[in-house]
Every structure is written in structure tokens, then in C-alpha cells.
Amino acid sequence: MQPTKRFDAIIVGARCAGAAAAMLMARQGMRVLALERGAYGSDTLSTHALMRGAVLLLARWGVLQRLVEAGTPAIRRVTFHYGAEAIPVDLSPGDGVDALYAPRRALLDSALVDAAWEAGAEIRHHHTVTALRHDQTGRVAGVVALDEAGREHAIAADLVVGADGAGSAVARLAGANVQEEAGHAATCLFGYFRGLPDTGTHWHYAPGAGAGRIPTNAGRHVVFVSVPQARFKAELRGDRLAALRRMLREDFPDLAETLGDARPDGELLAFAGRKGFLRQAAGPGWALIGDAGYFKDPITAHGITDALRDAALLADVATEGTPAAFVRFATRRDDLSLPLFRVTDEIAGYAWTLEEAKALHLKLNGAMKREFAALTAEVVS
Incomplete structure (x- = not known):
């Protein structure tokens, strides 16, 4: 050769x-x-x-x-949610960057x-x-x-x-x-949902869990939940969409309410950590x-x-x-x-x-x- x-x-x-x-x-x-x-x-x-x-x-x-x-939609506001507390942060333009994207x-x-x-x-x-x-x-x-x-x-x-x-x-x-x-490896379950309000990126945090929604192409949002591996194995059985909704209801009720009955494009995707x-x-x-x-x-x-x-x-x-x-x-x-x-x-x-x-x-x-x-x-x- x-x-x-x-x-x-x-x-x-x-x-x-x-x-x-x-x-x-x-x-x-x-x-x-x-x-x-x-x-x-x-x-x-x-x-x-x-x-x-x-x-x-x-x-x-x-x-x-x-x-x-x-x-690809411009993102000019990022909101951090710590339990019920929401902290919005507007992007300050500078050095040629006036928006974020996903x-x-x-x-x-x-x-x-x-x-x-x-x-x-x-x-x-x-x-x-x-x-x-x-x-x-x-x-x-x-x-x-x-x-x-x-x-x-x-x-x-x-x-x-x-x-x-x-x-x-x-x-x-x-x-x-x-x-x-x-020393750690968290997991993630996510999918692409249409019809959610575009109010920028939202990062949610609760004891032992994280979640969020990020605006992306074609009017979709990436909606995800992240938890330690032990909980992921216990929760992710059968219907992934049902598992996502259940975890959001338990830890992130505001995000669960925003998601409502929106359906994802196809099956949800999982990262096992x-x-x-x-x-x-x-x-x-x-x-x-x-x-x-x-x-x-x-x-x-x-x-x-x-x-x-x-x-x-x-x-x-x-x-x-x-x-x-x-x-x-x-x-x-x-x-x-x-x-x-x-x-x-x-x-x-x-x-x-x-x-x-x-x-x-x-x-x-x-x-x-x-x-x-x-x-x-x-x-x-």
C-alpha cells in the first residue's frame, strides 16, 4: 500500500x-x-x-x-432560574458580538x-x-x-x-x-419542541437537577433535563417523553408549564453521561x-x-x-x-x-x- x-x-x-x-x-x-x-x-x-x-x-x-x-434566531436575553427565583440577564453588545445563537x-x-x-x-x-x-x-x-x-x-x-x-x-x-x-458525569435527556415562546435562553436549577430551553432553528426550542446518573437510570424507563415531563413537573414546574402539551420532533435523545x-x-x-x-x-x-x-x-x-x-x-x-x-x-x-x-x-x-x-x-x- x-x-x-x-x-x-x-x-x-x-x-x-x-x-x-x-x-x-x-x-x-x-x-x-x-x-x-x-x-x-x-x-x-x-x-x-x-x-x-x-x-x-x-x-x-x-x-x-x-x-x-x-x-438561526438571535438570543439577547438569558434567564437563570434558581428554584422560583428568576434572574434575567440582557446581553451587552461589545467587540462585535450583539447576540448569541444556538x-x-x-x-x-x-x-x-x-x-x-x-x-x-x-x-x-x-x-x-x-x-x-x-x-x-x-x-x-x-x-x-x-x-x-x-x-x-x-x-x-x-x-x-x-x-x-x-x-x-x-x-x-x-x-x-x-x-x-x-470526578462527575451527569446525564441529559432532550428534544426539539415547536410552539414555545421565544424569550431567550432559560437555564433552570434545582437541588440535584438542571434543565433548560434554548431557541434554535425552524421555530424549535431544545428542551432538556440533566440529573446525576443514578437518578437517570431510575427515571428513564419506557416512555422518554413521559420521563421528561415527570422530571420537569417535580423539579421545574415553571418550565413544565411553559412546555405544556407540546410534542417533540421524533424521539427524545439521551446522553448517559x-x-x-x-x-x-x-x-x-x-x-x-x-x-x-x-x-x-x-x-x-x-x-x-x-x-x-x-x-x-x-x-x-x-x-x-x-x-x-x-x-x-x-x-x-x-x-x-x-x-x-x-x-x-x-x-x-x-x-x-x-x-x-x-x-x-x-x-x-x-x-x-x-x-x-x-x-x-x-x-x-
Whole structure:
């Protein structure tokens, strides 16, 4: 099996992190190939919400307008509910961000893939990476991938980027170390409902549980409930919609009343929980972005923002390509990620009172503001 043409970078995974990295590297003149095992425009489990940093980057890249033109509603108010107490927060425009958004992933990912194609990257869907190739020094130097027909391809590259999710094949094959692991794993049950009033995003908290509703495309809201794994196993029997309504009635009566008898699009989706981790960000010839490198519980809905951030940070060092450049990438990623990672783990533990939850959210807000300040102050792609 002889390798095909050589690329400057192969990106394994072409969803929000991988497609963004492919686009940015191609815009810098790199020869980029992205391999995605799924289909173009397919959906995936997601928290949907884009925080300020994500909106800033997408606007800077010229991708945000595509989401707006596709009907993604602007979100200018976020309301935090602590039991019966509601605290509305109106978005303060600044640094080019005047609204938040929560696009469906099929839209967001395909918009980034389209932008990557337009920048000159090559995208191959239905390709699964089965092995890494190495040079004589042991440095990663490409991949072996299977196409949709089961044909094997050896592809050479100077850099292999794992953007292939929390169960990353690149991370496993490269031997990426786990630098920090979370102590908690919450669960989530959610669906897409039409006909709810659009009054912005609502996050609800009660002792031992979280819930919310987020406006997304086509007049739908994402409605979810999140609880510890033990309760999830006890509650999620039989009819998922009945379980969702029951948990909302018990812990979030206001949200249950807003939902009323609205019916979801199809079956509800469930995430059974996974402990977060921070993996080694890079090694000889490889790097990790998105959930492949850094996964935290979805209760804080910050995963997409960090995936786009890390794609930008990696693209900024990729053309230099030196060991020192990748050390800078890893150091910056860890510095921005760890405060978010640790407070998210505290929130996902559900051991807090409502007053403690408020304090944790202030701590989370501080970490998010620090990240946003870094994105506005630094020269990132």
C-alpha cells in the first residue's frame, strides 16, 4: 500500500472543531485534508449554545452570517432560574458580538465544511482512520483510512490533527496522556419542541437537577433535563417523553408549564453521561482539538465554543510547525481550559445548594470572560 499525495495537515473529524481547523489552515495556504466518518450535513448530539467567544470567532471567519441567513434566531436575553427565583440577564453588545445563537449542528457543521472547501481544503466523508503512519524517528507522519467501499488508503502528512470526538482514535493511537480527569458525569435527556415562546435562553436549577430551553432553528426550542446518573437510570424507563415531563413537573414546574402539551420532533435523545478529561494537547506530528483533546460535562454548554477556540489556537501555530509552537498551543489551551473544566465538574456533581449554584455560575462567568478577553486581545485566526 503506497501513500497518496502528501498533505501539510490531515484532520481526522470534520465537525465544528475539525472543519474550522481545516478552513483556517487552508486559508493560510496549507494543503489540508479532512477525513470524516459521518455524512455531510448529518446531525449529532450537542448542547447547541454558542457563547460569546464562539460568536466572535464565527463572525471573524465570515461564517456567522450563513447561520443568520439560515434562520438561526438571535438570543439577547438569558434567564437563570434558581428554584422560583428568576434572574434575567440582557446581553451587552461589545467587540462585535450583539447576540448569541444556538444553531442545529447539521447547519453549523455543514457551514464550516463549506467554508473549508471554499478555502481550498479537501474534505472526504465516510472515511474512518484505522492507524497512524510514522517516520523512521517514530514521529507521526500520516494515517491509514478506510473509505466507504472498504478500500484502504495510506496518506502522508506533516501534521495529523485529532478532531474525532471524546472517543478519539487519534488520541488512542498516538498514546495521548490524560492530564486531568473529572470526578462527575451527569446525564441529559432532550428534544426539539415547536410552539414555545421565544424569550431567550432559560437555564433552570434545582437541588440535584438542571434543565433548560434554548431557541434554535425552524421555530424549535431544545428542551432538556440533566440529573446525576443514578437518578437517570431510575427515571428513564419506557416512555422518554413521559420521563421528561415527570422530571420537569417535580423539579421545574415553571418550565413544565411553559412546555405544556407540546410534542417533540421524533424521539427524545439521551446522553448517559461521561466523565470529562483533559488530554495531552500535542506530540511529535500530532495534535488534538475539540472533544478529542478536552471534554467536559455538557451542563455548562461550553463545548462548541472551546472547540472553535482550540481550532483557532492550533491554526495559529500550524504553519510554523516547530515543537516550540505546539508547546505554546498546548500551554495556552490548558491555561484557558482548566478553570472552565474544574468549575464545570463542580456544577455537574449536583452537590450544591441553590446559593452555592449561584456562586459556581459567577465563577464560571469569570472563566468565560477571561477566555473571551484572550480571544479579543490575541491575534488568533
